[in-house]
Amino acid sequence: MTKPGDNAGNRRKKIGHWLQRTFVRLGVLPFLLLAAIIVFSLMSDNFLSGRNIMNVMRQATYLTMVAMGQMLALLTGGFDLSVGTILAMTSIVSATVMAGVIAAAPESALLAILLGVLAGFLAGTAIGVVNGIGVSVFNVSPFMMTLGMASVGFGIALYMTGGVPVYGMPDAFGTLFGFGQFLGIPAPVYVTAALIVGMCVLLYWTPLGRYFYAVGGNVKASALSGINTKWVLFLAYTMCGGLAAISGLLLTARLETGEANIGASMPLESIAACVIGGVSLRGGIGRVENVVLGAIFIGLIQNGMNLARIESYLQTVVIGVLLIVAVVADQLRQRYIANLQD
């Protein structure tokens, strides 16, 4: 009945329509991921090898953890610029404590690791706690509060070490948490997987998780619904600090030194991972799976650019551009959503 030309036109229209619907439903991330995989596998033969993929997974774990924490802050309508500092604090404090204990009692590596991990975790989380108190109790804008704490934490970390890396951790720490493998899968991947499951349960299956969305979506409506909004805000920043601290510990194990500048790129990259993963900067919207994909995507880009021998200075340019592209795409998507409603 129909002419062949019509048919092709129809099909093109159908594909266009399908693409638009997919874009509205899933956001820009699937398109970016697909484009990245195609581009990099053409540029480098190694890109799609099993070994490299495992490498990307391991590299992406650190960012994934931080991005999930960042997501909590974003969901409540804020953000956390101090995540990098939290990594630094955790790294310095845990390394210093481990080195100290092992120096005092050379035989007790396990005790050193235990105390070091505990001290590092608490030091990192403490920054989150201060952020939480500032934002919830004193109503400081998240921007100022976390920017201020980023400076405070970074200063303390540099002051403690004089800018020099901290050596002298027990070897077992790095061997176990940095380079350890089980069934061919690196240790940090297990930790991250557990945290991802934990975050999914928290956000989708508990009242608290629902409150993060509600408080970020409309703080007044939440308060009228009987939610302790200050407590929810406090927990968002504290848990963000905790997740960043765990990331800091694992990264310290990988580097086998405590360093003050390990998290410098984390604030930007974690926010980028969230936004690319569809978390709304206005709060109230975002899903864990997509944030994890967003973090993996950034890891993939960095890995691909390394393989393609793109200079690291240029890599930061690419990350910045991608972040802006993601935000623009989100705006487009909002417009499409409004159109589809009619």
Add this chain to the structure above:
Amino acid sequence: MTGSVTDRVRPERGSPLHLELKGITKRFPGVLALDGVDFDLRAGEVHVLFGENGAGKSTLISIIAGAQKPQAGSLRMRGETVELSSVHDARERGISAVFQEFSLVPQLTIEENLFLGAEITVGGLLSKRALHAKAEEILKRLGFPLRPSQPVMYLSRAEQQMVEIAKAFRSDLSVLILDEPTSSLTERETEQLFRLIEQAKAEGVGIIYITHRMSEIRRIGDRITVLRDGRYIDTVDAKQCTDEELLRLMTGRVIDQVFPKIAFDPKEEMLSVEGLSTANGELRDISISVRRGEVVGIAGLIGSGKSEVARACFGLEPLSAGRVAFDGEETTGLGPRKMLDRGFFYVPPDRRAEGLVMMRSVRENIALPSLRLPRFSGPILLKLAAERAEVTEICERLNLQPRAIERAADHFSGGNQQKILLGKSLTRKVKLFVFDEPTIGVDVGTRVAIYEFIRDLCEAGAAILLISSDLPEILHLTNRVYVMYRGVLRSEFVGENITEENILGDFFEKEAA
């Protein structure tokens, strides 16, 4: 069609219409705000726009003011078709609007605000002296006692409104739009505004005036155009139309079809408030009581404190004196969470600002106040299936359209958003429902549904406090009414004494009549 009234007020042949709108249609996602509305304005008249909240008045004036563009219809000024591309464009043509929401920059001074976007410059630099002189001249002509160099943020609401009006007069004015201008003015300020309107009329300015107050319509109105659910209903003579007729035109029904009969059966006291004052001074020495099985109304103007009474009891306003008892228990100073747990549910007036998390689903919104209850969650995890079932049932009961519980609240019409808001109160055991302006911005159909909802709750034995600016609502649904005026309780009426005359008498400033 009430032909006789309409014909009488058609403009005389030959006199060119100042402004003429034909077939204006405006659609928002999910809502048809205006459906082919006609409107005209003559030079030197006050044309009152009348209708319920959500009837389309605000949309119509924002189109005339250039803030929004209609999807269909034409706008003619003095017989010439024009297309207003922006508020700025409309102002250039002499159309100025004073909205309830002011468009002033608080940090800037009066003169800076007056000429914002139309600064006088010399060689690219601000000519501050000329601006100051011009501002002073405008304020003096209008008789406003304001200093041009004062920052706007230190002005009272009434003074800010004067600045808004002065802004309209800064250039040649031919159409002035006033959106409920007296809602925050004192009697003296209102008189001053009316004199100003007379003066503007004499100068040939056409004035579009939105108000709910019958007394103002009688006082300054020439013609009244009634809108309902986005449609043009009729244009009538302000001096000859009766209140009953206006009300019928506004609601489209005989009163009995809108308001259900409620069988009141007052039982034990649920809420008792004694000598309540708030720390910010907005409420002074309030004492009220609400019983099971009755609907108690609180009437009063915007800003009279009627809403604050309930908010203070719900723990949203810090108190300075007095006590609140709920269900026989002292609850003075308890916060929303504790009041909710005791069975006090406050339904706020503004869905967007305080009621709903707009970007989240109906399911999440409705369950939000009750997630910690055993029905919705175990010790740690939510019972998602139970939640879905419960919310589905509530949506059935409220007849939510469409019945899509996973859809974001944003994507429902105003009336259905209001149903979602009411649905939140059905997730837990509630002994006292407080409805604060429950029918703002909803269509007549939803309005009836909400009234029946209130009736059912009341007849099931709940205590109900109805706070409303909509007088017919108060008159027909309550068996006891408190009237608030400027933060104090002015009077209480019971049963037969709940009449428009009685309540209105205490509603407005005591007019020297």
